[in-house]
Amino acid sequence: MSNDKPGSSKDSSYSERAQNKIKEKIENIVQSSKVPFQKLKKKWMNQEEEISKCKYIIVCGPKCSGKSTIIKQLIWYDNKLCNDEEKQLHTKNIRKYVLEIIFTLVDAMLRSTPTMTFDKPENENKLHYLKNYFYEFNCNYNYQFCNYVESIWLDKNVQKTFERKHELQLQENAGYFLDKIHDITRFDYLPTEEDILHYYTPTTTAAERCFKLDCSPVCITEIVNQDKIFFRKWARYFEDIKAIIFVAACDSYNVMSTTDTTKTKLQESMDLFCSVVSVVWFHYKDLILFLNKQDLLEEKILEGRYKFEDYFENFKNYRSSVDSLFSIESEPFEVLRVKHFIKNEFLKIAEAHRPELYAPIMYTHFSSAAKREKFNDILTSTVYIIMRCNRCTFGLL
Numbered sequence: 001m002s003n004d005k006p007g008s009s010k011d012s013s014y015s016e017r018a019q020n021k022i023k024e025k026i027e028n029i030v031q032s033s034k035v036p037f038q039k040l041k042k043k044w045m046n047q048e049e050e051i052s053k054c055k056y057i058i059v060c061g062p063k064c065s066g067k068s069t070i071i072k073q074l075i076w077y078d079n080k081l082c083n084d085e086e087k088q089l090h091t092k093n094i095r096k097y098v099l100e101i102i103f104t105l106v107d108a109m110l111r112s113t114p115t116m117t118f119d120k121p122e123n124e125n126k127l128h129y130l131k132n133y134f135y136e137f138n139c140n141y142n143y144q145f146c147n148y149v150e151s152i153w154l155d156k157n158v159q160k161t162f163e164r165k166h167e168l169q170l171q172e173n174a175g176y177f178l179d180k181i182h183d184i185t186r187f188d189y190l191p192t193e194e195d196i197l198h199y200y201t202p203t204t205t206a207a208e209r210c211f212k213l214d215c216s217p218v219c220i221t222e223i224v225n226q227d228k229i230f231f232r233k234w235a236r237y238f239e240d241i242k243a244i245i246f247v248a249a250c251d252s253y254n255v256m257s258t259t260d261t262t263k264t265k266l267q268e269s270m271d272l273f274c275s276v277v278s279v280v281w282f283h284y285k286d287l288i289l290f291l292n293k294q295d296l297l298e299e300k301i302l303e304g305r306y307k308f309e310d311y312f313e314n315f316k317n318y319r320s321s322v323d324s325l326f327s328i329e330s331e332p333f334e335v336l337r338v339k340h341f342i343k344n345e346f347l348k349i350a351e352a353h354r355p356e357l358y359a360p361i362m363y364t365h366f367s368s369a370a371k372r373e374k375f376n377d378i379l380t381s382t383v384y385i386i387m388r389c390n391r392c393t394f395g396l397l
């Protein structure tokens with residue numbers, strides 16, 4: 001009967017109330033922390049599982065070599081292609097890009113010596129409209145755009161100027177879009193996947209792209225702003241990666257580097273490749289080398305304007321051990337010689353810098369990453385290699 005004692009009931013109810021309050025408080029804390037903690041724990045466990053299964057891959061190579069294009073193709077693997085809404089987002093940019101190509105061509109035509117003007121004088125007004133109204137007002141589609149752009153492109157003197165495309169500041173894929181100008185200027189134009197692959201958007205930050213590849217998670221990071229010392233400095237941060245993709249643009253054999261004017265961009269790619277394979281961390285990693293832009297390389301070699309031996313002296317005496325292959329493959333002999341020579345140069349660098357003892361596997365692909373069909377087989381085997389790297393990590397192979 002302690003409750004009957006004076007003050008006791010008060011005290012006891014006080015202590016009871018206090019205790020209950022504390023209990024309640026603790027419960028609240030536990031409750032509030034318990035739920036998210038459990039959720040978090042589940043999430044962590046899931047993440048941990050995902051991450052441990054995840055194939056971290058870095059994609060490196062010189063600027064504009066096709067790194068993002070290859071990543072796009074990998075994301076679209078399994079037919080997870082763009083839907084119409086996503087495609088629509090590219091329409092305006094592609095139209096704007098086509099206009100910029102037209103402006104560059106007209107500019108070059110007007111500056112040429114002897115000076116040229118439009119073959120059809122009425123194109124002058126059309127150009128004026130496109131430059132001062134259409135382009136200025138955000139390139140929203142209208143009837144004039146549809147008629148004027150094609151009319152200017154078909155002007156005899158503009159076409160003549162395009163024959164000098166190598167001398168002009170045009171991107172290599174300008175021809176691809178000009179060939180499709182009739183489709184692009186239609187009101188119902190919806191870019192194809194190949195149009196999206198050909199459209200260039202420079203990558204400015206090293207963003208990680210995580211997606212499912214053949215039902216398994218993959219994280220791919222495109223490395224930006226690389227130079228020769230980049231890998232030596234940062235390589236240890238990539239210690240956990242499972243594989244490296246290196247992309248080189250083979251058609252750049254005649255394009256002089258902007259940073260070292262004694263070298264071509266292809267030679268510069270080889271230097272960069274050398275610094276990648278020299279990194280000790282990477283000696284244990286699988287390496288997938290894409291000798292990219294084969295379609296543009298073939299076009300350039302067959303055109304004959306820029307002889308390969310003028311840029312790589314030892315090409316003259318190149319006798320390939322795969323000479324017998326030349327007769328089986330359907331490509332022109334000279335193109336095959338060039339592409340196998342380039343491959344050989346990269347392999348020599350890898351052999352010299354990746355000690356055989358550690359070096360796992362180096363896979364080499366001749367690729368045309370912006371071509372949907374042509375890239376299909378390579379895509380399948382790349383996915384297989386990525387899966388293989390993963391199974392190796394878990395001792396399944």
Ligand SMILES: Nc1nc2c(ncn2[C@@H]2O[C@H](COP(=O)(O)OP(=O)(O)OP(=O)(O)O)[C@@H](O)[C@H]2O)c(=O)[nH]1
Nearest residue numbers: 063064065066067068069197198200203293368369
């Ligand atoms: N014709 C052709 N064009 C290609 C090929 N691969 C890439 N391209 C084009 O080359 C341009 C550059 O490709 P990206 O994939 O953006 O190159 P990148 O290496 O990511 O470039 P940065 O992000 O600026 O370093 C784009 O217009 C692509 O469409 C190819 O094999 N053939």
Ligand SMILES: [Mg+2]
Nearest residue numbers: 067068202203
């Ligand atoms: Mg990129």
